[in-house]
Amino acid sequence: MARLLIVHHTASPATQEMLEAVLAGARTDDIEGVEVATRPALAATAPDVLAADAVVLGTPANIGYMSGALKYFFDNIYYPCLADTGGLPYALYVHGNNDTAGAVRAVEAIAAGMSWSRHRPPVSVIGALGRADREACWELGAVTALAAAERAGGT
Numbered sequence: 001m002a003r004l005l006i007v008h009h010t011a012s013p014a015t016q017e018m019l020e021a022v023l024a025g026a027r028t029d030d031i032e033g034v035e036v037a038t039r040p041a042l043a044a045t046a047p048d049v050l051a052a053d054a055v056v057l058g059t060p061a062n063i064g065y066m067s068g069a070l071k072y073f074f075d076n077i078y079y080p081c082l083a084d085t086g087g088l089p090y091a092l093y094v095h096g097n098n099d100t101a102g103a104v105r106a107v108e109a110i111a112a113g114m115s116w117s118r119h120r121p122p123v124s125v126i127g128a129l130g131r132a133d134r135e136a137c138w139e140l141g142a143v144t145a146l147a148a149a150e151r152a153g154g155t
Contacts, residue, residue: 001033001034001035001152002033002034002035002053002054002145002148002149002151002152003034003035003036003037003051003052003053003148003152004026004034004035004036004037004052004053004054004055004056004144004145004148005037005038005039005044005048005049005051005052005054005055005056006019006022006023006026006036006037006038006039006055006056006058006141007038007039007040007041007044007048007055007056007057007058007070007073008038008039008040008041008056008057008058008059009040009041009042009058009059009060009067009069009070010040010058011060011067011069012060012095014060014095014125014128014129015058015059015060015095017129017134017137018058018093018095018123018125018129018133018134018137019038019058021134021135021137021138021141022056022058022093022137022138022140022141023036023038023141024138024141025137025138025139025140025141025142025143025145026056026141026142026144026145027141027145028142028145030142031142031145031146031149033149033152034145034146034148034149036145037052040069041059041067041069041070041072041073042069042072042073044073044077045076045077046076046077046080046081049077049081049085049088050080050081050084050085052088052148053088053089053147053148053149053151053152054088054089054090054091054119054144054145054147054148054151055088055089055090055091055116055144056090056091056092056093056140056141056144057070057090057091057092057093057107057111058092058093058094059092059093059094059095059103059107060094060095060096060103061094061095061096061097061099061100061102061103061104062103064099064101064102064103065102065103065106066094066103066106066107067103070107071106074110078110078113078114081114082114085114085115085116086114086115086116087115087116087117088114088116088117088151089116089117089118089119089144089147089148089151090111090116090117090118090119090144091118091119091120091122091123091140091143091144092104092107092108092111092118092122092123093122093123093124093125093137093140094107094122094123094124094125095124095125095126095129096124096125096126097126097127098126098127099126100124100125100126104122104124107122108122119143119144119147120140120143120144123136123137123140
């Protein structure tokens with residue numbers, strides 16, 4: 001069975017909404033054969049990443065950067081996963097109150113350094129979420145779950 005890992009730092013109602021929409025998309029009945037595992041960024045480990053066929057990363061934009069929790073995640077998994085996760089499909093969602101560019105840039109730089117493959121452009125939301133933002137998060141979860149299935153040799 002394919003495995004999609006969702007690593008998130010959910011520190012606000014907006015990031016919680018985004019996570020719930022991503023999970024709903026990843027767990028849609030239209031996608032079979034994909035186990036969805038979700039881990040807070042402070043609890044996600046290298047074995048979680050090594051067992052994944054794709055990863056969704058979620059973070060608030062804090063002071064122009066990804067959350068400290070997501071940076072902590074990357075610090076802990078970088079070397080243990082570097083040699084074995086090249087090409088891993090990943091997707092990203094970010095919420096900010098006034099800017100998300102620095103957070104997106106930082107996550108993408110680390111993922112590129114790990115040779116992960118960005119599966120689609122990030123969902124970046126500033127301010128309150130609207131219907132289109134929730135739909136974009138739902139789609140992000142669904143298509144990344146499909147990427148996990150494809151990488152695992154499934155659907």
